[in-house]
Amino acid sequence: MKPNPMPTPPVLAESHLDEIRTLIEQRSAILLDASRERFFSTRVREFLEEKELPDGGELLRSVRGSSIEYEELLERLLTQETSFFRYPAVYEALQKKILPEVQERKVWHNPRTLRIWSAGCSTGEEPYSIAITVTDSLKFAEAWEIEILATDISRRALRHAERGHYPKRSLQYMEPRHVDAHFESTKVGYQIRQRTRRMISFAHMNLAEAPYVGKLDCIFCMNVLMYFSEERRLQILRRFYDALEPGGFFVLGHSETLSNLPMKFESVVLGDCRIYRKPVAAELNRALAVVESGL
Ligand SMILES: C[S@@+](CC[C@H](N)C(=O)[O-])C[C@H]1O[C@@H](n2cnc3c(N)ncnc32)[C@H](O)[C@@H]1O
Structure with a gap:
């Protein structure tokens, strides 16, 4: 009796990988460059095998022809850490610098609104940390209309975020008073309390498109911009800048910085944390006057 032939692994040529990379950059603006080559090819191969497709050409046909298949592949290629x-230090800056400044600037506003955007919120830990800090630090919080907008391109991550249920180990470094005030204990973890959950509006959003988000007091975009090309990053930063109120803040991840930008952000250093502020109108006018008088 002849032995069963070994199943042949699907063919995934370099040219297929290049086409998939181009497709993802065109549709979602995510750049899968050489630094993530291994991660990329392993994930695509896993997808191909799971779908039992014979080769990369079939995979391309499938993801080009169906947005469901495309999104399923995209989910595999996103890093959601x-x-x-x-x-x-960022949350300390929110508590000690950002919120007090917004409070001072808006003290006579009616209604008194506070709008913060977590752009690339992943599974929700970031917007919930923002909500907890705001609840803890904003004086006379009941006099404010507070909205935390939390967006991501990954529908799977957003579903997790909206559910607001986390395993115990996710909260192990959180201050016990925060856990008690904002979570209910369940058999297998912790569930965010409704009053904290209600502060956040979750929405699916591709940052490469130009969605209207209204004016904001603060934008968190931590560990997201690194996935875009230089050109795309600039476009997104321009939109962030335009969406910020004068005096509004912009917060990046720990190892990220802004440099060589055509728009004017002030850099504010607090301990080992650097955040950015859009100048308030008077400061902007002064800066422009200086530029003009130098012409
Ligand atoms: C590494 S996580 C960062 C999560 C969180 N901001 C933090 O720093 O802990 C990057 C997130 O950006 C999201 N993302 C990547 N490309 C995106 C795009 N084009 N539009 C919106 N979100 C995107 C990913 O789905 C992922 O959830």
Whole structure:
């Protein structure tokens, strides 16, 4: 009796990978460059095998022809690493600098609104950490209309975020008073409390498109911009700048910085944390006057 032939692995040529890379950059603006080559080819191969497709050509036909298949592949290629209070210094800056400044600037506003955007919120740990800090630090919070907008391109991550249920280990470094105030204990983890959950509006959004988000007091975009080309990053930063109120803040991840930008962000250093502020009108006018008088 002849032995069963070994199943042949699907063919995934370099040219297929290149086409998939181009497709993802065109549709979702995500750049899968050489630094993530291994991650990329392994994930695509896994997808191909799971779908039992014979080769990369079939995979391309499938993802080009169906947005469901495309999104399923995209989900595999996204990095969703995140955690509660990921960089504690950032939340200290929110508490000690950003919120007090917004409070002072808007003291006579009616209604008094506070709008913060977590752009690339992944599974929700970031917007919930923002909500917890705001609840803790904003004076006379009941006099404010607070909205935290949390967006991501990954529908799977958003579903997790909206559910607001996390395993115990996710909260292990959180202050016990925060856990008690904002979560209910369940058999297998913790569930975010409704009053904290209600502060956040979750929405599916591709940052490469130009969605209207209204004016904001603060934008968190941590560990997301690194996935875009230089040109795309500039376009997105321009939109962030335009969406910020004068005096509004912009927060990046720990190892990310802004440089060589055509728009004017002020850099504010607090301990080992750097955040950025859009100048308030008077400061902007002064800066322009200086430029004009130098012409
Ligand atoms: C590494 S996580 C960062 C999560 C969180 N901001 C943090 O720092 O902990 C990057 C997130 O950006 C999202 N993302 C990537 N490309 C995106 C795009 N074009 N539009 C919106 N979100 C995107 C991913 O789905 C992922 O959830």
